[in-house]
Structure formats: C-alpha cells, structure tokens
Amino acid sequence: MTAPASRLSPTAGLLNAMARLYIRRALPVIAAQRTALDEARNLNHRLRTARDFADTEAAGYIDRTGLEGP
Numbered sequence: 001m002t003a004p005a006s007r008l009s010p011t012a013g014l015l016n017a018m019a020r021l022y023i024r025r026a027l028p029v030i031a032a033q034r035t036a037l038d039e040a041r042n043l044n045h046r047l048r049t050a051r052d053f054a055d056t057e058a059a060g061y062i063d064r065t066g067l068e069g070p
Contacts, residue, residue, distance in 0.1 A: 008016070056062055 053062075
C-alpha cells in the first residue's frame with residue numbers, strides 16, 4: 001500500500017523547509033553581490049574610459065581648438 005501523493009515523508013518536508021530557509025536567507029546576500037558586481041563593472045568602465053581618453057590625448061588625436069575659451 002502506498003501513501004497518497006499529497007503527503008510527503010518527514011524527510012522530504014524537512015528538505016523542503018531547509019531549501020525555503022536557504023533561499024529566504026540567500027536573497028539579501030545575492031542582492032548585495034549583484035550591487036557589488038554592478039559597482040565594480042561601472043568603476044572598470046569609468047577607469048577604462050579615462051585611460052582611453054588619456055591615451056588619445058597623449059597621442060595628440062584630440063583637437064582642442066576653440067574649446068579652452070577666450
């Protein structure tokens with residue numbers, strides 16, 4: 001004789017409860033990690049852009065004629 005499909009074993013119930021607990025506790029950590037990753041990506045982009053601009057300026061490719069003002 002088998003148990004009805006709607007009834008889980010105590011072990012399965014414990015496993016489901018532990019999975020729910022882990023997911024609930026992991027969400028803020030995941031959000032913080034995503035924020036840190038976004039900040040690192042933005043910083044990398046700003047630094048790369050600044051380096052590219054500095055290299056271009058040092059090579060003399062930026063024409064500043066008329067940009068400095070009178």
